[in-house]
Amino acid sequence: MSFKREGDDKSQLNILKKRRVADLLSNYIPEDEATLMNNGRYTCLVCSYRPVFDTVDTLTVHRNGKKHLEGLKGFYGKKARLKNEIIKRHHEKYVEAEDKRQVNQL
Incomplete structure (x- = not known):
């Protein structure tokens, strides 16, 4: 799931950010456990090494892992x-x- 955008339209960027945040919330991922980065990827705020993920699905898989659960x-x-x-x-x-x-x- 890649969201590419053309140009520097701020409203377009805000719409994409809201959609990505909605994706996080739809997968029951608390906002304090993951965040949306400027480049449109997600990062885990729980793990000390701050892994970066392209999609919410990969973040969801990570959340079920041993390292994440220990963190x-x-x-x-x-x-x-x-x-x-x-x-x-x-x-x-x-x-x-x-x-x-x-x-x-x-």
């Missing part, structure tokens, strides 16, 4: 740790603000 554990683990760290820092800021408020009331 998936680390990818979502890292995401969860980052989310927990953000929540922790917000809580620390809240506690500091409350402490300052109590000191000012005394």
Whole structure:
């Protein structure tokens, strides 16, 4: 599945990008696991070596592979740790603000 375009028509390029993103979503591939590159190919954001694929079908085959599934554990683990760290820092800021408020009331 190759999308070749002629000229530099920006609206044509945007239509092709939307079609490719729709292809990703139709194959149940989350947007944070794969992305569309400028050259119209897809890259896997989960795997550390960032493999590049020509079609959504090859990306789908890759997603069922051992390396990708191992990388998936680390990818979502890292995401969860980052989310927990953000929540922790917000809580620390809240506690500091409350402490300052109590000191000012005394």
